[in-house]
Amino acid sequence: MSTSTLIAIVAIAAVIVIALAVGLWMAARRRRLQNKFGPEYNRTVEAEGGRMAAERELRAREQRHDKLEIKELPAERRDQYAVEWSSVQEHFVDRPEGSVEEADELVARLMRERGYPTDDYRGQLRDLSVEHGRTLEHYRAAHDVKVRSTDQKTTTEELRGAMVHYRALFDDLLSDQRSR
Numbered sequence: 001m002s003t004s005t006l007i008a009i010v011a012i013a014a015v016i017v018i019a020l021a022v023g024l025w026m027a028a029r030r031r032r033l034q035n036k037f038g039p040e041y042n043r044t045v046e047a048e049g050g051r052m053a054a055e056r057e058l059r060a061r062e063q064r065h066d067k068l069e070i071k072e073l074p075a076e077r078r079d080q081y082a083v084e085w086s087s088v089q090e091h092f093v094d095r096p097e098g099s100v101e102e103a104d105e106l107v108a109r110l111m112r113e114r115g116y117p118t119d120d121y122r123g124q125l126r127d128l129s130v131e132h133g134r135t136l137e138h139y140r141a142a143h144d145v146k147v148r149s150t151d152q153k154t155t156t157e158e159l160r161g162a163m164v165h166y167r168a169l170f171d172d173l174l175s176d177q178r179s180r
Contacts, residue, residue: 029055030051030055033059036133037058037129037130037133038133038134039134039137040058040129040133041054041133044057044058044129058129061126061127061129061130064126064127065127065130065131068115068127069115070114070115070131071114071115073113073114073174077113078174081106081170081174082174084106085103085167085170088102088163092159092160092163096156096159096160097149097150097152097154097159099163100142100146100149100159100162100166101146101149103142103162103163103166103167103170104143104146106166106170107139107166107169107170107173108124110170110174111124111128111173114173116128121143124139125139128169132172132173134172135169135172136169138165138166138168138169139166139169141162141165142163142165142166142169145158145159145161146162149162
C-alpha cells in the first residue's frame, strides 16, 4: 500500500471520527436541553423555526439566567407565602376574578423576591423557563385566563382552572430551594 493511499485512509477515518464525535456531542447537548426545559424545548423549536435556532435561544436563556441572583427563601418567608396563598383561595368564592388577579400578583411578588425580573410577561416566561419549564404551561394558561377575565370573558370554571394553574407555578417556585 502506498504512502499516499495510507494517508488518504487515515484522513478519511479522522474525518469520520470527528463527525461522529460532533454528532454525539450535539445529541447529548440536545438531550440535556430537552430534559432541562421539558415541554418548553418543543415550544421553542416551533417558535424559532428549527432545532438549531431553538437551541441557541435556550442556551441564551441559560446564560441570562446564570446572571440572575436567584435566591432561596427562608422557611418563615415560605410559610408567609403559603398563608397568603390560602387567603387568596378563600376569596375565590366571593370574588373569582379578583382572586385570579391576586394570585397573579402573589406569584409575581414571589418571583421578584426570589430574584426573577418581573418587568414584562415575555421576560418572565423566558427567565422561568430555565428552571421551571415543566410548570410554565400552567403559567401561560393562568395568565391567559387572567387577561380575558378583565373583560369579563371567562367562566367561573375557567377562573377556577386559572387558580389551579397559578398554584402549580406557585408551589414550584416556593419549593424550588436547591442550593445554587
